[in-house]
Amino acid sequence: MNQPQEALLPAPPEISPESAGMPDAATKPRVLYSRSEAHESAHLHVSGSATYVDDMPELAGTLHAAIGMSAKAHARILAIDFTEVQAMPGVVGVLQAGDIPGSNDCGPILHDDPILADGVVKFVGQPMFAVVATSQEAARRAARKARVEYEELPAVLDIRAAKAAGELVVPPLVLVRGSPEEKLASAPHVLRGTWSVGGQEQFYLEGQISYAVPREDGCMQLWCSTQHPTEMQHLVAHCLQLASNQVVVEIRRMGGGFGGKESQSGIFACIAALAARRFGRPVKLRPDRDDDMMITGKRHDFVYDYAVGFDDTGRILAAKVEMAARAGFSTDLTPPVITRAVCHFDNAYYLGDADIRAFGCRTHTQSNTAFRGFGGPQGAIMMEYIIDSIARQLGMDALAVRRINFYGTTERNVTPYLQVVRDNIIGEMVDELVATSDYHARRAAIARFNAGSPVLKKGLALTPVKFGISFNVPHFNQAGALVHVYTDGSVLVSHGGTEMGQGLNTKVAQVVAHTLGVPLAQVRASAADTSKVANTSATAASTGSDLNGKAAEDAARQIRARLAAFAAPLLGGAAEDAARVRFADGAVALHGAQGACSLPFADVVAQAYLARVQLWSDGFYATPGLHWDARTLTGNPFYYYAYAAGVSEVLVDTLTGEWRLLRTDLLYDAGNSINPAIDIGQVEGGFIQGMGWLTSEELVWNREGRLTTHAPSTYKIPAIHDCPAEFRTRLFQRPNPQETVLRSKATGEPPLLLPFSVLMALRDAVSSVGGHRVQPPLRAPATPEAILDAVDAVRAGVTEAPGVTLHYERLA
């Protein structure tokens, strides 16, 4: 269980790893737990020998499933003719909703998510049936041969239309603090507007996959690429009318998840298990990339209506926002996603009086789901856009407006949801980043550049991040672990978290190695397995290391305590000396009156076994101090906040809207980083991923509701040249004031908000076309087309506003 931080922890290391020259002296280990160890699987990744689900040897008799998908956005299924399907070579059978013995549902919260459509389809791509055949190709070929007769129904494809029609998956969230209407009415300045930000496909490189194998007595074993093995276990159990103890789900690693394998792996797990049960044979379901993208939900796109009142200094007096999110056809995780959007609308700013509302709008499209940041980015970016607009309205540098609105440390430190911000370091971090990035000098240089450059314009922006760490639902904030010490001294740790590339297993192994004082190479992390650690939470909400690291540490400490009690007499001490036995460098030692006495860890373990000392232990952790009232949207939902700031400089072509990121400086609050290299990897990777969301990644549905960007040929995530030539990332390493594992902080999601600096820098560059006197209506994703639209709108605005200096008159 939860234990206080150890008093004997070594002093935190002074580490300031820079992107440039990571593995040099700056990151050389001082203590074991804060060390840029390679990812535990890196040697396997590079060799092609890291095993993903599709790489496992298939059992003899394995069948393959493929999904038949709806071609209509909203329709009644009148009939499906499977004659041609059945006649295709290799086909073993077809499964439909009626073949499901248990509940036809894979919804994580509400039960409105059919595994296979039953009578009505609600988006183009919705699974209607599954074809099972002797090979994946045979199943895929056959699935296309079904003849479906539909009766089309009216489809809602637009967020605003759904909102206007009251088509909501849950009642609206309403958070009102103070008297925002009165404050707006009396504010010296008011800005009102609408805005929008697009959705985002997770684009995990390894697609969804499940491999189900029937076991004796009706049991089912699954290997499933999922962030949430326990939920897969529950869904499969409900689908097949089994008890949880009859279903085992295991996952060694995923080829990326990013939220897309939190709830949405369920449909694939359930269909594979259903087919395995029906045909009594192992069944693998690996959808093709296009099918995966057509079926699964994405990051919610948002539309906003906002109003903000502020004074002459740019200080916000009141803010009002209605955020409408595209839920898609079902509820899925929309309620917690929009809750997080509500709780991150403030980002790092004290808003004064506030009226924050969120709507989960039901549309006939894929059911949107978790994606790194989980609504937080969509909430916070609206505020950054507002701040940027305030600055332009007042003719101030946006940085000054940001600073004047930062949360205070002793006052102005209560969030709209009434959590007190106690650990605020954003001002200090921004000061540091302003200095290290040479912000002010570059701002001046950019003004000079733009004055002399008729076509290309530069822009610069610094944006902060404050991100709440913990699941917004308190009971998810728990974790279990199992640590085995074998008689040769080697250690195996199982925990409830899943490895999807984020380095969780590496960090947990480092924590266990540190706790037991053994070399990291002696510790192995096993696959996540519902039969080893039960009732796990999704590996999500950036909590993987915080929760599972603590649980594993708890288990390791229990073993260590037993070993210490056993070893004290061996090391020449008395029983009460157990507390002074030290575990370090692969040895167990006691400094007694006669000097130090030390034994190799493996020897102590071997002897302890003979003495019948338990060498394995479970561990458990529950994050303390959390509470949340989902009705009033108030409480203390976050154990702590992670902070960050980024500065980006861009170059924009005002003729075409093309742009390039020239330089980015990032500063991230990682607490006492357990592994600086892994944390920097999360920061940089999250930054680039978020930049993709805000720039090149555009989801386009056509008028029939068909997603037309369903493969990497049409959906463009960042590629190698999108990495800026100057990319300077540093960790702000100050121990977490909260007692997190080794005083570290989470790094999973907050970095995704750092590329707000890119979008705001783009807006700054576009703004220069109108002498910074016209608000550029730049939508996100800021594709070249969106940027050119904004440039042209600014030009038009300038023309309409006499007296404004026009920097772009003719072609120079």
Add this chain to the structure above:
Amino acid sequence: MTNPPIRLLLNAEPVEIHGLPVTTTLLAWLRGQRGLKGTKEGCAEGDCGACTVVVGALDATQGDALQLASVNACIQLLPTLDGKAVFTVEYLRALADGALHPVQKAMVEHHGSQCGFCTPGFVMSLWQLYERRPEDAPASPSSGGARCAGGCAGQQVCGPSAGQPGPQGQPPSRAEIASALTGNLCRCTGYRPILDAGEAMFAEPAVHLDRAAIRAALLALRQRRAAAALDYQAADAHCHLPRNLAQLLALRAQKPQATLVAGGTDVGLWVTKQFRELGDLIHTGAVAELQAMTTAADGGLRIGAAVSLNAAYAAIAGRYPELAELWERFASTPVRNAGTLGGNVANGSPIGDSMPPLIALGARVVLQSLRAERVLALEDFYLDYMKKDLAADEIVAAVEIPPRAQGLRFRTYKLSKRYDSDISAVCSAFALVLAPDGRIGAARIAFGGMAATPRRAAQAEAALRGRRWDEDALEQACAALAQDYRPLGDMRASAAYRQRAAANLLRRFYLETRQHAALPAEAVNVFADIADRTGLAGLANQA
């Protein structure tokens, strides 16, 4: 001999393949039949690079030198690899006696992998680059990477192709490393550590592929093959691999319904995504004559239809360095390694990136059949959407690019959402020939993405001809351009954006090429410093 096998080297071991369908992809074979699971499927359309492998082939035009090229295994049809050497990620540790290869070691030490799924593909793309180690480089007249300066003696054009060594004594620059990785997507790292690894891999003690042994093994494979076209047969379909032009033309005449496969970078998708029934296949890649780059009758370049896009572009860019950026942005390195110029031209997609520059340069397409040879202006080859002036028994044999005209002002610009490996929303090429008196002589403007075919902007051209190249002429041409095209809107861009941006690209062209106060690329193009424009600078100096 009935039903001969496909023979290739897999990780340096000879393998014979019988009985697999002719459309079996290399990836399906590696993973399904050979148990080589290191090569991953991420998209099955050649866009993510998780399946990247390296293919070695003997280059008959370079004295049978071994050329190594990264390709996407997911869209390579297995029979097209007959006579070649395939290397997968599993081979690298074998090369390093079981230890990590320097490429792999650098990736580990620089934290270049997170989820690891894309990693084998990155490793193989880096390995191809690694195998052009500086110390391997023969004395080369080119500078600044794989670029031919143009002054080739004799008939054979020295267009260095992918896999050729860079400048002697220097490891690849960060820019060259990035160029090698344009076909590999990573969703985790943000790429910086992978670029670091690419730089660091040369610092490790060298581990070499035994090129001589691979070359000898490939020569041995060639010894065993028959003089006749290979007729690989499985499940009632044939894949023919003719060895010379006569065999190819005979087969084409005999089987007009068969699917011609060159690099397979599009045909592969017909298989993996559309399950099209392709019938018999005829692969052009083994036809010796189609590999040649020679001098055309007018002194221009004649590029055989089976020359890879990378090699073809290198040769063209030797004469027209203005193509540097478009070359780098055309699909990705592995697609350009596999794809052919002839295939791109013959496919004739309205969004193919070869056609606008070729049309603007006045390129001709050479069509051959047993009956005759025809030479068409390239723009006349395209009749309508995906319809070509190509008889059932004809093949595209070569593309001819005329020599550089005196006074030529030429630029190509591509617009897409992403710099790397993206299909153009608009691809444009502008070629003006300015007479000594400053008037516009010839004007050739061609666009992709603006119509059902790659097409010239006749009215804009007419607005320019005979005029001085000034702002009035420009604006009249921009107005005319709006009449030339009625583009569609799609997921890449709206019709309105295409229309506006097309005119603005003409404006950019003007700013770059006007006679007074022309702006350098750096002043009008945000990507100016990415692509290697050393050749362009040289041309500017000459002017």
